[in-house]
Amino acid sequence: MAKAAPTSSKSLFMFIWLFIFMLNFNSSQGQEEVELLLSFKASIHDPLHFLSNWLNSSSICKWHGITCSNSSNVNSIMLSSKNFSGEISSTMFQLPYVTNIDLSNNKLVGEIKLNHYSSLSSPLRYLNLSNNNLTGFLPQTLFSASFSNLETLDLSNNMFSGVIPNQIGLLPSLKYLDIGGNVLVGKIPNSITNLTTLQYLTLASNQLVGEIPKDIGLMKSLKWIYFGYNNLSDEIPRSIGELYSLNHLDLVYNNLTGPLPESLRNLTHLQYLFVYQNKLSGPIPLSIYELRNLVSLDLSYNSLSGEISELVINLQRLEILHLFSNSFTGKIPKSLTSLPRLQVLQLWSNKLIGEIPQELGKHNNLTVLDLSSNNLIGNIPDSLCDSGILYKLILFSNALEGEIPNSLSSCTSLGRVRLQDNKLSGSLPTDLTKLPHIYMLDISGNKLYGRIDDRKWNMKALQMLSLANNNFSGNLPNTFGSAKLEDLDLSHNQFSGYIPHGFGSLSEVMQLKLSNNNLYGNIPEEICLCKKLVVLEFSHNHLTGHIPKT
Ligand SMILES: *[C@@H]1O[C@H](CO)[C@@H](O)[C@H](O)[C@H]1NC(C)=O
Ligand SMILES: *[C@@H]1O[C@H](CO)[C@@H](O)[C@H](O)[C@H]1NC(C)=O
Ligand SMILES: *[C@@H]1O[C@H](CO)[C@@H](O)[C@H](O)[C@H]1NC(C)=O
Ligand SMILES: *[C@@H]1O[C@H](CO)[C@@H](O)[C@H](O)[C@H]1NC(C)=O
Ligand SMILES: *[C@@H]1O[C@H](CO)[C@@H](O)[C@H](O)[C@H]1NC(C)=O
Numbered sequence: 001m002a003k004a005a006p007t008s009s010k011s012l013f014m015f016i017w018l019f020i021f022m023l024n025f026n027s028s029q030g031q032e033e034v035e036l037l038l039s040f041k042a043s044i045h046d047p048l049h050f051l052s053n054w055l056n057s058s059s060i061c062k063w064h065g066i067t068c069s070n071s072s073n074v075n076s077i078m079l080s081s082k083n084f085s086g087e088i089s090s091t092m093f094q095l096p097y098v099t100n101i102d103l104s105n106n107k108l109v110g111e112i113k114l115n116h117y118s119s120l121s122s123p124l125r126y127l128n129l130s131n132n133n134l135t136g137f138l139p140q141t142l143f144s145a146s147f148s149n150l151e152t153l154d155l156s157n158n159m160f161s162g163v164i165p166n167q168i169g170l171l172p173s174l175k176y177l178d179i180g181g182n183v184l185v186g187k188i189p190n191s192i193t194n195l196t197t198l199q200y201l202t203l204a205s206n207q208l209v210g211e212i213p214k215d216i217g218l219m220k221s222l223k224w225i226y227f228g229y230n231n232l233s234d235e236i237p238r239s240i241g242e243l244y245s246l247n248h249l250d251l252v253y254n255n256l257t258g259p260l261p262e263s264l265r266n267l268t269h270l271q272y273l274f275v276y277q278n279k280l281s282g283p284i285p286l287s288i289y290e291l292r293n294l295v296s297l298d299l300s301y302n303s304l305s306g307e308i309s310e311l312v313i314n315l316q317r318l319e320i321l322h323l324f325s326n327s328f329t330g331k332i333p334k335s336l337t338s339l340p341r342l343q344v345l346q347l348w349s350n351k352l353i354g355e356i357p358q359e360l361g362k363h364n365n366l367t368v369l370d371l372s373s374n375n376l377i378g379n380i381p382d383s384l385c386d387s388g389i390l391y392k393l394i395l396f397s398n399a400l401e402g403e404i405p406n407s408l409s410s411c412t413s414l415g416r417v418r419l420q421d422n423k424l425s426g427s428l429p430t431d432l433t434k435l436p437h438i439y440m441l442d443i444s445g446n447k448l449y450g451r452i453d454d455r456k457w458n459m460k461a462l463q464m465l466s467l468a469n470n471n472f473s474g475n476l477p478n479t480f481g482s483a484k485l486e487d488l489d490l491s492h493n494q495f496s497g498y499i500p501h502g503f504g505s506l507s508e509v510m511q512l513k514l515s516n517n518n519l520y521g522n523i524p525e526e527i528c529l530c531k532k533l534v535v536l537e538f539s540h541n542h543l544t545g546h547i548p549k550t
């Protein structure tokens with residue numbers, strides 16, 4: 001026992017010493033975090049005083065925007081949208097336990113400096129610096145073994161310049177990478193294909209050139225690809241068909257050439273395929289029609305050709321089909337009429353022939369239909385507005401004939417109607433002139449005839465009306481029921497009678513064309529109330545009297 005006492009008092013002493021050491025260690029550790037964060041606070045401007053409780057004297061874990069772990073270490077800094085300006089002090093990235101940093105949506109400027117990290121390993125998993133005005137190169141260090149825990153990296157919408165570093169492929173845990181909306185140049189490094197855990201990749205809105213990495217198919221976890229608004233060229237790599245989890249593929253506004261790859265067939269989860277504004281050519285590969293989950297297919301503004309297959313019937317979930325501004329030939333497939341969710345169908349500026357499928361709209365959910373500038377013949381189907389939500393009906397510059405269907409008279413959802421430059425005949429459906437939401441009605445350049453003053457005009461939203469180049473006759477109506485009319489073109493018809501005094505109440509009208517009719521009598525003084533007039537055409541009528549002084 002005698003010998004034991006000193007031992008046990010020694011161990012007690014050791015214990016107390018250790019305890020004090022630990023306390024000290026902990027508080028100096030905490031003190032280091034305090035100093036680092038206060039140094040960040042000092043480096044920025046905080047106009048909303050969000051950091052007012054960041055004081056040396058108060059507990060760091062209670063500071064606004066700071067979250068601590070159970071052991072009182074700072075592990076998350078959430079300071080999005082605080083109107084901070086100034087430069088980010090690099091001390092922010094030296095906090096030893098921090099896993100999440102969000103400084104998005106501020107006005108931070110300058111470069112990110114991470115030089116001290118050359119040997120350290122950061123626990124950082126989430127870094128969001130998006131929507132600031134950060135400049136300089138993407139920090140090389142960020143793409144090194146030091147940041148191997150990074151899962152989410154959002155540097156989008158800044159002013160980062162230079163190339164995408166080759167080391168980008170070294171981040172083994174990355175799931176989410178957004179470096180879109182910067183001024184990055186050069187090629188997409190092939191090493192990016194090493195990011196096999198990446199699910200979300202945005203490089204959109206930069207100035208990237210060159211080809212999409214041929215081995216992109218290695219990035220097996222990818223669900224979302226956004227490469228739009230760059231200058232990427234060459235063909236879409238075939239291996240893209242190996243990205244079996246892909247949900248969104250967005251390659252719009254690039255310089256891509258060649259065909260759509262047949263390999264797309266295997267992308268059974270694909271819901272959004274956007275390749276508009278490129279230089280793609282050749283036909284739509286039949287494999288596209290195997291993508292049964294497609295919700296939106298946009299191939300517009302390319303040089304694609306060939307026919308649109310009846311196999312489109314497979315795309316039962318399709319809501320938006322944009323194939324405009326290509327060189328598609330053949331007929332509009334009948335099977336489009338049996339896509340129950342189809343809302344937007346835009347096939348304009350192609351070389352399509354034949355009739356508009358007779359039941360189009362009957363079993364669809366059409367809100368926008370634009371088939372303009374093709375070579376379509378036959379009647380306008382009765383069923384287009386069966387959805388009750390058709391808003392845009394645009395069929396101009398075809399060779400459509402027959403009457404404007406009466407069914408459109410009850411289509412109260414219509415806003416924009418452009419049927420000009422066809423061969424439509426008959427009279428204007430009576431109740432069409434009572435539709436409350438139409439702001440544009442252009443039916444010029446047809447063979448329409450009959451009176452228009454024999455019904456009520458009550459088009460409250462109307463801004464533009466053109467009946468020009470038809471064979472309408474009789475008197476002009478005194479009003480169109482709209483105080484918003486800006487552009488009224490009734491020229492090149494057979495209208496007769498006086499210019500109605502009511503036209504003086506068109507207070508917004510800028511363009512008024514009544515030329516080439518059989519109007520007679522005086523120019524009514526009231527016209528001078530139309531203060532916004534820029535263009536006034538009354539030529540080739542039988543008007544008499546004097547030109548109003550005002
Ligand atoms: C914070 O307080 C410690 C002493 O508790 C002091 O050493 C340190 O200089 C202070 N830091 C600042 C930025 O005021
Ligand atoms: C922190 O403590 C809570 C309960 O006190 C526990 O549920 C949680 O798992 C702990 N978290 C960590 C990261 O240890
Ligand atoms: C942030 O700053 C801008 C001007 O720089 C100001 O318009 C805006 O109101 C500020 N936001 C808040 C929440 O004060
Ligand atoms: C980054 O922050 C922005 C703005 O606060 C937010 O919209 C975006 O979703 C965040 N990114 C990630 C990956 O969480
Ligand atoms: C971003 O910074 C640049 C200079 O680095 C400046 O010209 C530009 O106006 C800034 N933009 C915003 C939105 O603050």
Ligand SMILES: *[C@@H]1O[C@H](CO)[C@@H](O)[C@H](O)[C@H]1NC(C)=O
Pocket residue numbers: 169190191192193194
């Ligand atoms: C992918 O990573 C491996 C190992 O780090 C490396 O050898 C290879 O060159 C990388 N691939 C590319 C395309 O950079």
Ligand SMILES: *[C@@H]1O[C@H](CO)[C@@H](O)[C@H](O)[C@H]1NC(C)=O
Pocket residue numbers: 206207208229230231
């Ligand atoms: C693409 O390149 C063309 C020609 O060099 C250039 O005019 C255009 O601005 C570039 N677009 C982008 C998004 O970089």
Ligand SMILES: *[C@@H]1O[C@H](CO)[C@@H](O)[C@H](O)[C@H]1NC(C)=O
Pocket residue numbers: 209210231232233234255257279
């Ligand atoms: C776009 O592609 C064409 C070849 O189709 C090429 O000549 C041109 O340089 C490319 N433009 C850019 C900006 O890459």
Ligand SMILES: *[C@@H]1O[C@H](CO)[C@@H](O)[C@H](O)[C@H]1NC(C)=O
Pocket residue numbers: 241242263266
């Ligand atoms: C598509 O999948 C089938 C089997 O599911 C496979 O045989 C074929 O090679 C795949 N094609 C591509 C381009 O990956």
Ligand SMILES: *[C@@H]1O[C@H](CO)[C@@H](O)[C@H](O)[C@H]1NC(C)=O
Pocket residue numbers: 340341342343365367389
């Ligand atoms: C039709 O479209 C409307 C929205 O425009 C939507 O709410 C509705 O769910 C659609 N119906 C079907 C069957 O897709």
Ligand SMILES: *[C@@H]1O[C@H](CO)[C@@H](O)[C@H](O)[C@H]1NC(C)=O
Pocket residue numbers: 449471473494
């Ligand atoms: C236009 O209508 C008038 C009668 O209003 C008729 O005499 C004439 O033949 C028609 N012209 C055309 C081109 O249809």
